Amino acid sequence: MTGIKDVAREVEMSTATVSRALRDLPGVSEETRTRVMETAHRLGYVPSPGAAALASGKTRTVAVVVPWVTRWFFAAVVEGAEEVLRERGYDLLLYNLGGDEAARHRVFETSLLTKRVDAVLVLSLKPSPDELARLEKLGRPVTVVGADVPGWATVRIDDDEAARIATRHLLGLGHRRIAYIGGAVDGVLDFTAPAARLNGFHAALAEAGLRPEDALEADGSFTVAGGMRAAEELLSRPDRPTAIFAASDEMAFGVLRAARVLGLQVPEDVSLIGIDDHEMAAIFDLTTVAQPVREQGRVAAQQVLAALSAQHWAPQQVVLPTRLVVRRTTAAPPVSAGRT
Amino acid sequence: MTGIKDVAREVEMSTATVSRALRDLPGVSEETRTRVMETAHRLGYVPSPGAAALASGKTRTVAVVVPWVTRWFFAAVVEGAEEVLRERGYDLLLYNLGGDEAARHRVFETSLLTKRVDAVLVLSLKPSPDELARLEKLGRPVTVVGADVPGWATVRIDDDEAARIATRHLLGLGHRRIAYIGGAVDGVLDFTAPAARLNGFHAALAEAGLRPEDALEADGSFTVAGGMRAAEELLSRPDRPTAIFAASDEMAFGVLRAARVLGLQVPEDVSLIGIDDHEMAAIFDLTTVAQPVREQGRVAAQQVLAALSAQHWAPQQVVLPTRLVVRRTTAAPPVSAGRT
DNA sequence: CTGAAAGCGCTAACAT
DNA sequence: ATGTTAGCGCTTTCAG
Helix, strand or coil: CCCCCHHHHHCCCCHHHHHHHHHCCCCCCCCHHHHHHHHHHHCCCCCCCCHHHHHCCCCEEEEECCCCCCCCCCCCCCCHHHHHHHHCEEEEEEECCCCHHHEEEEHHHHCCCCCCCEEEEEEECCCCHHHHHHHHHHHCCEEECCCCCCCEEEEEEEEHHHHHHHHHHHHHHHCCCCEEECCCCCCCCCCHHHHHHHHHHHHHHHHHHCCCCCCEEEEECCHHHHHHHHHHHHHHCCCCCCCEEEECHHHHHHHHHHHHHHCCCCCCCCCEEEEECCCCCCCCCCCEEEHHHHHHHHHHHHHHHCCCHCCCCCHHHHHHHEEECCCCCCCCCHHHHHHC | CCCCCHHHHHCCCCCHHHHHCCCCCCCCCCHHHHHHHHHHHHHHCCCCCHHHHEEEEEEEEEEECEEEEEEEHHHHHHHHHHHHHHHCCCCCEEEEEEEEHHHHHHHHHHHCHHHHHEEEEEEECCCCHHHHHHHHHHHCCEEEEECCCCEEEEECCHHHHHHHHHHHHHHHHCCCEEEEEEECCCCCCCCCHHHHHHHHHHHHHCCCCCCHHHHHECCCCCCHHHHHHHHHHHCCCCCCCEEEEEECCCHHHHHHHHHHCHHHHHHHCCCCEECCCCCCCCCCCCEEEEHHHHHHHHHHHHHHHHCCCCCCCCCCEEEECHHHHCCCCCCCCCHHHCCC
């Protein structure tokens, strides 16, 4: 493989000059630069990022740790991050945990630590104190997307607020029996969003003078199938809710399906709202609280890149806005359910 | 950062021995090995893959090029590949093209060539002859997933056959007016599946003595929204088809939605079959031709890893089986549509 | 079973 | 503007 040395020999210059020319560094005459470029191209020169990394300490690579790539939300965040990273010449090392705790440990204990990357993006999971300490020791910029980790750089939405918006929308339509479908608040993967959303739900209920009912809260594990199961249960109750707030669109899709199976009309019999504005939400006319997903990936990537080119960086907490998107799965409760 | 040298000093041995011990190479006494391991751990030793790569020529990294990570199919293949790669201690470098031609060029022209990876996985796209030549020159194992590229290692299903299975199922139920929703056959990203599936559809029709009708073939771009648009069009025709074969489950979901909007019952008014067995297919009771998706990623990864540890490898063409999964979106055509 | 020494291909001072 | 000279941290002959 032709390397920098071959090019240097060919143009009869030192490897230092060639290196500078190739990297567009100042201090090289225009003429030399073009000659080097041309020669490199002609010889089929191929850089060795590994060697460059070893010599410079910069890998031009960032690690992205994701719980499940197959979930749309995470895939979209990755897409956003990859986009800006590629633009800036950085590569993306993907670590998919697949919900597997063992994988998680290996990633945090070995891979990431191996001085393989310049920065790390952690999606939606809150590293344990131990892992946080490890990441800290790495001395590399780390940004957490979609989780609230005080003291660390994060990019997320205000989950509490998003849940309030959704709940208030339902309340505003006149609903009083509102069910909530969420996910484990203390999952093994330590998301912070589920707890925050549940909290927002409760807060909005309280504003309306309502108190939460255990019977109206179910676990949908943030999956379509889980949402369906939860809704089947909720909607089969004799005193079924007039509205359901699913903490993610994917769970809401499951609710839609459950309603159909049970012969219930949405929104005539039951209203439904989600969070995300998933790519399929429009297809289903799902009312939802939209969050900028790819954008969170983009911002997170920009954030670590900025940190890399600064000598000192203070962890930024970026909170992106959400927006209520009213479509056709929410309406006033059926009159028969009125209790006024 | 503590390196191999620090460990060597501590155990009072040469770096060579430490290196061997750390990598479980033969020719190290058990005692030495455990002492090295312990010391390395105690000192917080962190390997430098970059340096190892430079010295050994092996990066223990494989590149995965994917058209769109946000599509379930690709995400699932990536998940499968990542799983086996991680097991074997390899890292995964993700290149998401996002349907962007410029990105594609940059990836094939620069990134991949930079001796950054030991092997490459290309998902569903058929590299151009030029790109193929480049990949060939790389001298690294390359496996293409989900596309048929003669002469190259591939892992895929028999798309033609899958389409025949789907079409025959519909024919077997008595359907004669069958519509097909597929995608661009000569797209910029050069997939081979769309053409093969269309071909299988035609072949199955021919077996039944039917000839294709242009009016019954539509483009759904392999997306939910595209499938919905295509179905709205097809199902609004006065002589609408009694069945629709969507070349992917995601397009089939769009069809389901279109049918609902148009007030048509599935399968009473129109039957529907897809391909994939998408994670949401079961939720919608969608009849489909299942293909092993994550498995294709796994096999592809295993294939390149096998090639890496062999001195000579012959490109293998692996074709994984598909399976008809009959659920509830297919039935005999409505009697009113009978034309016998 | 262990060690010495020569790089891998590049970058980064420090010179000139 | 360009060249010299050390490495970066590891692997890998080749010796012993």
